[in-house]
Amino acid sequence: xxxxxxxxxxxxxxxxxxxxxxxxxxxxxxxxxxxxxxxxxxxxxxxxxxxxxxxxxxxxxxxxxxxxxxxxxxxxxxxxxxxxxxxxxxxxxxxxxxxxxxxxxxxxxxxxxxxxxxxxxxxxxxxxxxxxxxxxxxxxxxxxxxxxxxxxxxxxxxxxxxxxxxxxxxxxxxxxxxxxxxxxxxxxxxxxxxxxxxxxxxxxxxxxxxxxxxxxxxxxxxxxxxxxxxxxxxxxxxx
Amino acid sequence: xxxxxxxxxxxxxxxxxxxxxxxxxxxxxxxxxxxxxxxxxxxxx
Numbered sequence: 146x147x148x149x150x151x152x153x154x155x156x157x158x159x160x161x162x163x164x165x166x167x168x169x170x171x172x173x174x175x176x177x178x179x180x181x182x183x184x185x186x187x188x189x190x191x192x193x194x195x196x197x198x199x200x201x202x203x204x205x206x207x208x209x210x211x212x213x214x215x216x217x218x219x220x221x222x223x224x225x226x227x228x229x230x231x232x233x234x235x236x237x238x239x240x241x242x243x244x245x246x247x248x249x250x251x252x253x254x255x256x257x258x259x260x261x262x263x264x265x266x267x268x269x270x271x272x273x274x275x276x277x278x279x280x281x282x283x284x285x286x287x288x289x290x291x292x293x294x295x296x297x298x299x300x301x302x303x304x305x306x307x308x309x310x311x312x313x314x315x316x317x318x319x320x321x322x323x324x325x326x327x328x329x330x331x332x333x334x335x336x337x338x339x340x341x342x343x344x345x346x347x348x349x350x351x352x353x354x355x356x357x358x359x360x361x362x363x364x365x366x367x368x369x370x371x372x373x374x375x376x377x378x379x380x381x382x383x384x
Numbered sequence: 385x386x387x388x389x390x391x392x393x394x395x396x397x398x399x400x401x402x403x404x405x406x407x408x409x410x411x412x413x414x415x416x417x418x419x420x421x422x423x424x425x426x427x428x429x
Contacts (some may be wrong), residue, residue, distance in 0.1 A: 195390050200395040207399075243406065250402045254395040261388050334422075359385055359403060370414040377420055 153230040155372045162365045169362050183197035183348035191345060198345060200258040205333070206353035207251035208276065210360050212314055213245030215279060217364075218286060219311040222304030232368075234300035235375060237307065238290050239367030243360060245283035252280060263327060271320035272328035275313055282310040296378075 184202035191198035218237055225233040255273070256266040267273065290296075290303035321330045333339045339346055421427050 195388060196392060199392050203395055203399045246402045246406045250399050253398045253402075257391045257395045257398070261391050355394055356403075359407075362405060366410050366414060370410065370417055373414070373417045376426065377417060377424070380424055380426055 147303060151226075153224075153232045155232050155235060155375075158232050158352065159369055159372050160197065162359050162369050166362065166365055166369075169358060171366070173355065173358040176351065176358055180348065180352040180355040183351055188348045189344055194262060197258055197261055201345075202253050202348050202352045204251055204254040204258060206356040207247045210356055211244055211248035211276075211279060211283075211354060212317060213252055213357075214240055214247060214360065215307070215311065215314060217284065218244065218307040222307035225300060225304045226308070231374075234290075234297070234304070235371040236364065236368045237286070237303060238302065239371050240364045241283055241286045241290065241303075243363045243367065245280060245287065247356075247360065248276065248280040248283055252276060268327050270326040270328055271324040272326050275317045275320050277316060278313055279310075282306065282313060285310075296375075 181203070184199055188199070188202075190214055194201075217240055221233040221237040221240070224230045225237070230305050252273075255276075259268075260266050286303045289306055290299045292301070293299040318331075320326060321328055332341050333346070333349070341349070417426065
């Protein structure tokens, strides 16, 4: 925990980020190459979904990461409001668009899977609707953080939205248990372990690792930019 | 028999455009900010 507080200093974080980004970028490229090979070439068609199971290798990790990204936004929001960590606001500004893109990819790939499997691109069931709400929460966070001339006010307003919106995460996770939905129940993160065959589970987990690395790389890269942007704004105000 | 290929290809194109576009936009933004910092003599290694 102490090391996290040390990294809350933007200059120190920037130096740390510059050290780890090259290695993380290479690891991301390698993991993506292996993941795509497994997803598109090695894995067999599913006995029910056929070839469309290959869409799941994008859809499911995107869903996990968009939820993880929102949990990160909420943690950064709490960090900003409680401890006033200067890095928290900058990282939240950097992470929100990344999370929004992951949520959008989850929704669009889900629609492209739903059309051949369910016969429709969209239904207003609890899982799909709560996921759409998550995407709107991301857009709200991006809009709010940029809505004020005083960036600190915008960051605080966005932090409050992130904390309020975190209630949507358990709704997304348990929507398939609480309500009768067209969306299938959990098959990986559930009690008793995954119920997916290893030939499908392996590419899914490798793609999840690759996209997690991509998420981290994008957030670090964008946080560096936000730190530099704040420095530039401070220099312009001083003139 | 419905051909599922367009849906699978479409999903991977969506991901490529989404993630690739975000990565390119992030790199372009970083380069622009660094150039502006450099123009003011504020660049930091």
